[in-house]
Amino acid sequence: MSETKNSRFPIYAAIFTVVFKLLFLLTHYIQEDAFITWRVAQNLLDYGVIGFNGDTKISASTTHLYVFVSYIFNLVFGKEYFIEPLLIFNSILFTTGTLLLSHLLLKNPWHKAIFIFLIGILPPAIKISILGMEYGILFFLEMVLLYYGFYKGKKTVLVLLPVLIMFTRIDTVIFLGIVFLVDLFWNRKIRWNYIFGGILGVLFTLSFNWFYFGELVNNTITAKKLLYEQDFTFSQHLSYFFASFGNFWGMLKVPGNFNPITIIVLLFELVCFVYLIRQKQNRNYFLWMIFIFGWVKQIIFISQKSLFDWYYWVPQLLLFVPVLIFILEQKEKRNVWLSLLIIFYILPMLAFQTVHSIATGNGEWNYRRTIGIFLNQYEKDKNQWILLEPAGYVPYFSGLKTIDEVGLVDKQIQEEIKKDKTNYWINTVKTRKPKYLLSYKNLYDGNNSEYYQTHYKLLKEFRVKDHLKSDYKILEKIYKLKPSGTDYNLYIRLD
Structure with a gap:
């Protein structure tokens, strides 16, 4: 028994x-x-x-x-x-x-x-x-x-x-x-x-x-x-x-x-x-x-x-x-070995992953997901296109048709990469004319700024720093200890 x-x-x-x-x-x-x-x-x-x-x-x-x-x-x-x-x-x-x-x-x-x-x-x-x-x-x-x-x-x-x-x-x-x-x-x-x-x-x-x-x-x-x-x-x-x-x-x-x-x-x-x-x-x-x-x-x-x-x-x-x-x-001092492993490796790894999960979860779920939710509420026509990277949270929660920079979810952009790898992004914008652009950069600065200023309006800025707050102080400390996410600028086409 x-x-x-x-x-x-x-x-x-x-x-x-x-x-x-x-x-x-x-x-x-x-x-x-x-x-x-x-x-x-x-x-x-x-x-x-x-x-x-x-x-x-x-x-x-x-x-x-x-x-x-x-x-x-x-x-x-x-x-x-x-x-x-x-x-x-x-x-x-x-x-x-x-x-x-x-x-x-x-x-x-x-x-x-x-x-x-x-x-x-x-x-x-x-x-x-x-x-x-x-x-x-x-x-x-x-x-x-x-x-x-x-x-x-x-x-x-x-x-x-x-x-x-x-x-x-x-x-x-x-x-x-x-x-x-x-x-x-x-x-x-x-x-x-x-x-x-x-x-x-x-x-x-x-x-x-x-x-x-x-x-x-x-x-x-x-x-x-x-x-x-x-x-x-x-x-x-x-x-x-x-x-x-x-x-x-x-x-x-x-x-x-x-x-x-x-x-x-x-x-x-x-x-x-x-x-x-x-x-x-x-x-x-x-x-x-x-x-x-x-x-x-x-x-x-x-x-x-x-x-x-x-x-x-x-x-x-x-x-x-x-x-x-x-x-x-181990036949001798197994408990000592096991205790050392748990104290000096397993528990620190678990603590690290806990902090990492909380911080990254905040950056992904509480921040990046909100971009998709905003677009879902703002744009009712789900046949409109957005150009962005990466193709996870934002396309999923917005429901918009998507062109991603790498070409994972849209093959046409791969043809632009083959033709001109340096300028494939702007070439895709000019050729496909997506209604929305989500970019890490300020598109009004640098190359092709005149084109973007003429054809796209800055709709909304999304900033990681705006999502580092919590009613629970320990969570807020973790968010600020390991900020997760990327600042984005969302543009909408004018014409």
Whole structure:
């Protein structure tokens, strides 16, 4: 009876972790790009088309599977009420993934329970759960593949899960490839079911892109490459990498290029990993998978100048897994080790993320969202266009048709970038004549000021400093400690 009770500890821990993290919903910290996916889902609901602006097809979201999941939540709960249920769903899926991971790597139920909670309250885990991105679903699917496919040997899982994983994000080919290679070297045989699943995943995703959108890869990838691509020498690539990895390899991003805390944590992760694999246990099979993937994913994305935080959430967590296992399995002075970890790392990270979530939630939800709400009330014709960057909060809450600077939600601007990358913004304004412009800059100063003064009127200024107040003094201190957001000028066309 006692053993049965103990075996339930990981499940209790998972439930408690989900409930604990729901407190972060109060911060309203939701990632900008989540609103792109959700608008695509609502566009599918309204027009029957996967797009962003009416009946024009475009893969504006990086994730197809999450678009369909978001579509279902919009359908069930309605556009006004789907967000919280979806965020709770994401949190449950992610935490279930950590439960499966604990089964792969640990035996003691108490160790599993502590593992689930501690990894669940680290900054990347909190962001995966409540920021509205697709990584909760993705982490869950990846752990289901490892647990039921490679641990339990379910052949159906080996075929089906690669399809779902790749349909969630096409760059998961990195994860699937690392898992294949480790399995091949470990077992000295090929799992043909998994090979078939991988091929099916590639064919299904690329075929969907091709037959529905007329492209092989998502438009988001094409747009970012077109605008952000630059020619670097090898030495410039190398210096850029070393300047960047200190902030993106670890869980704490600090001002400046170099983060020494990350170096210390990285070295400790390596030491713990080497210590664990020297024990020659069966779990080493999965440790190799997650640790190599963590390294490879980070190296590839940093080397490609991919500096968006969410690319690194899952690798950051997986690289930290050996640290938790190492400390939990110490036979002597385990409580001392665990206390030191919690006091000097887990709690400071949790505090950092709490402050970050409150401040950023204020800057996004209480500030940037108000721009969209203002436009929604001001402009009743939702067929009018706005040119801006980024394409998340403001288009979602305004309901206006949108041209974004990068071209994620509108392909026509990509043609202007190809023709004249330097002047593509003003050329788009002159050619498309959008009714609204939302700019970080004062368009009446600098180049083309005469054109803007002739054809556009400043409608309203939006300033971050106007949103740093609260009835609660502690919140106001956090807002002012870490102001989040960008000052905007909103212009309306005169003619």
